[in-house]
Amino acid sequence: MIKPVPHVGAMGAYALADLGGVETISLAQNESAFPASPAAIAAGQAAMSDLPLYPDPEWPDLRAAIAETHGLEPDLILCGAGSMELIGCLIRAYAGPGDRVLGTDYGYAFVSSAAAQVQADYVKAHEVDLTVSVDDILATVAPETRIVFVCNPGNPTGTLIPNAEIIRLREALPDDVMLVVDQAYAEFSDAGYDPAEIFALVSRGDTVVMRTLSKAYGLAGARVGWGYFPAEIAGEVRKLLNPNNVSIPSQAAAAAAVRDQAHMKDVVAKTAIIRDRFAEECRAIGLQVPQSHTNFVLLRFASTEQAQAADQALRSENLLMRGMGGYGLSDCLRATICAEEIMDRARDILKGVLT
Template identity: 75%
Template sequence: MIRAVDPIRQMAPYALADLGGPDTVSLAQNESAFPASPAAVAAGQAALADLTLYPDPDWPEMRAAIADVHGLDPARVLCGAGSMELIGCLIRAFAGPGDQVLGTQYGYAFVASATAQAQAQYVAAPEDDLTVSVDAILATVTPKTRIVFVCNPGNPTGTLIPNGEILRLRAALPADLLLVVDQAYAEFADNDNDPAEIFALADRGDTVITRTFSKAYGLAGARAGWGYFPAGIAEELRKLLNPNNISTASQAAATAAMHDQEHMRDVVTRTATIRDRFAQDCRDLGLSVPESHTNFVLVRFADAEMARKADAALRAHDLMMRGMGGYSLSECLRATVCEKTVMDRCLAVLKEVTS
């Protein structure tokens, strides 16, 4: 029998979303409720006319668009097949056997998987009422900690801490410890937190910020993410990135999407309106829903049994939310914000379950 090496055999597989059957409406993966920019779709389609060449490994137009919109140095923008590729490569580059990667209690689960791949140890600092606690993170740092990973806004909680807390965290951490701020949902919170304040942390040489086109830009299928890096960290990361990691069509679509900020902001506004209405409607049913700064809401039931009952009822109506047992939140379901008609269907089912 051919056997994988021991560290891989001991790993648990990354938990993929259950998407149900062919007629199921998925609210499980935090995809956009609305289509991508027409300009992005047109650019991607045009790029399909010539697929004989490999994609440009330097993503010149894509990184220039990102830098232009956010006021960044394009040389320090790196692009990945979703921000997941960048996160995985960061952990492999800067942590290994005997090291610790520090996340938070309800932080992005992929970080733990990527840490196991690097044969490092994943440690989670407690959160305070489903919200990142800087004091708890600082109290959990040890001499073995090499990377601190903060997801802000949080996934799966949707909660947000102000930029001032991120700045306080960075100032209190040792200078030789890498801070990664994952902002996959930042476009939904940029009106609350000035993004320039966080991007400026990369100038210190010890902080990386990651973002994605999968959420607010509606390009989850394109697998396009990006990050802002100190020059020295970017140099090391390039050694691990697939040199042709983003297809020509995806680069073209992402570039056009970044230039169409008006469309992205409209999607964010429309999504937030549906999200906040659905969240309040759930609260009116007696359910607990923390304020969300993302394109999803975390719905908390009285107990795990009630959450399972709601999940079964939703599935019976061809609706699929994401169970949160893997985050030790078995009393919760996470609901991606979809068009209002879908959310109304979900609400009707929840009303039956809770009545």
């Protein structure tokens, strides 16, 4: 029998969401409740005629669109097949056996998998009230720590810490520790927190900022993420990226989507209205729901058993939320915001379980 290398054989596969059956409506994937920009769809369709060609490995138009929108240097932008590819390559470039990658209690779970792939130790700092704690991160840093990952806004909590706290963390970390700020849901909080403050940290040479087009831009199926990197770090990560990683239609759709800021902001605003109403209604029936700055809400039940009962009741009506047992939150379900009528159905089912 042919065996894998020991550390891969000992790993578990990355846990994806249970999508249920063909009749199931999923509230488990944090996908957009609304379609992508019509301009993005048209651009992606038009680019289909170029499918006999390989994608441009420099992503020129997409880089330009991102740089124009955010006031960034295009040469410091790397694009990936979702931010997962960029995160995996970054960890492979800067961590290995004996090193530590530091996250938080409820940070993005893929970081742990990526650390295991290179035999680095993944360590979690404590969160306070389901919210990242800079003091607890700093208290957990050790001489072996190479990278610190902060998901802000958080997933699966939806909570947010101010930019000032991210800046305080960066200033207090050792110079030889890289800070990665994962902002997959940042478009849902950009209006209240100046994104330029976080992008500016990249000029220090020790900080990376990650974003994605899967959420607010509605392009999860296109698999497009991007990051803003110091030049030296970008050069090392680039060695590990698939050189043709983002398809021609995906590049075209993503560039058009980024340029259509009006559509994206409209999606964010409409999502927030449905989210906040659903969250308030869930609080009214007895659930704990932290304020969310994303396109989902975390629902905390009185017990694990009650959460499981709610999960079964939803499934019986072909609705599926994401169980949070893998995060140590077995008394919670995470609900992606969908169309209003779907959220109303979910609320009524939950009310029936609780009453």
